[in-house]
Amino acid sequence: MSIGSNLERVLKSGAFAVTSECGPPRGADPEVIRKKGAYLKGHVDAVNVTDNQTSVVRMSSFSSSLILKEMGFDPVMQMVCRDRNRIAIQSDILGAAALGIKNILCLSGDHQTFGDHPTAKNVFDIDSMQLIQCVRQMTEEGKFLSGEEIEGRPDLFVGCAENPFADPFEIRAMRLAKKVKAGAQFVQTQSVFHIEKFEKWMEMVRDLGVHEKVYILAGITPMKSIGMARYMKNSVPGMDVPDELIERMKETPKEKQAEEGIKICVETIERVRKMKGVAGVHIMAIEWESKVPEIVEAAGLYPRP
């Protein structure tokens, strides 16, 4: 008998979930993934594996997920619509399920202009909303998008992302409602820096009753330095880093900035944890996976259930 998603088990138990992320390497060395994974061991309930994030070519999300699975993790395979049509998407879903991957995160994907192959042709045959519907149709109804029967239905816990800080703000809670209607079972938000705006978004989500239908994991990203804070504020699409945080980092001596970044991150976890409807955190420590255990422990979220 197959073991289901650990993330789903933790969320259903009512415990405050902790997930993290592993960015695959720009090469074929599996040790890079194993090394990043080793940092996270025992401190997270599931690990996201990004799918050519920021449109830069990397080891596939599918194979990196498998490496992590072999290490005993519960991987969340991210899948973007930028590089695959509905044929490749469904094929990869079947393959992932066959090899024991239990979670999938449905994303549109950054536009290729941001990446290392800006002259590439993009696909976007379906969008993230339709990808959620597609996976649920495959898992619940046992049918392909074409309507034909699947022989051997895949079993996956289906997630999505939402950005509470992007525009137009007024439809951002409605957009999550739409994704939940499409079949999303959990959602990971864009990194929360602007806590008041996140609180406002959660309020709108609660007004729609959406928090009762989906597990909401607040995105958390520790900042290493003032440089990273500025970069995220100015250059990462859809990030909202308030000036007061920039100031706080700026006023911190350079050698203490990383420590301050972790402190901000732990404070953010403590604040979102108190918000009604937040079921967990998704820690995205970009190329800083080694700090995740410290963050999880400092936030009082260790040991994991």
Place this chain on the structure above:
Amino acid sequence: MIVANRKPFEEIIEMLKPYTRILLLGCNECVTVCATGGTKEVAVLASEIRLFRQKEGRPVEIKEFTLERNCDPEYVDALKPFINDYDVVMSMACGCGIQFVGEHYRNKIVLPAVNTTFDGVTEKHGVWTERCQGCGDCVLDKTLGVCPVTRCAKSIFNGPCGGSRDGKCEIDKETPCAWQLIVDRYKEMDMLYKYLEIQPVKDWSTSRDGGPRKRMREDLTI
């Protein structure tokens, strides 16, 4: 209209290297409206080529000619009396016109002097922007007149994605976010409830993905 851009002069000159007798062709339709390949632009390019080749010591003979339309056989026939007097045809018409003239005069090579870019509108004097990709299954009723296929960089049907900021697209601060425009329209028309409708997976077979398209009206065919 079909909007085109003139190719860089160096590329044009390179293409014309082997030839001395050139028929430079314009079109009175879309490329005239978007100020790329009408009579005026043909005259300008012809002078540039003449001057360059004169300086190079390899002068050219150029005939400037603008067809009423390059995409219609009855107009294309107008080239018959003199096309064979020239080594090559260089066309400032859109990609349709360039191909169509070539199909009619198979002993001639027709070179492109423009890059055909999109189906668009004159947003204001001197500014043209894209509006339609001819997907073959119009959804403008659902999005109140803003095309998500064309105007969203990801052709997203259930947008906006997470990269929409201050009404602009993540790819470029000058490009409006199509889904911001759609949401604005819903609000203007007091129809924000429409936003909650999930748009289903699109049938792309009517688009380029289904192969080259053809339209035929039996009652008009001879």
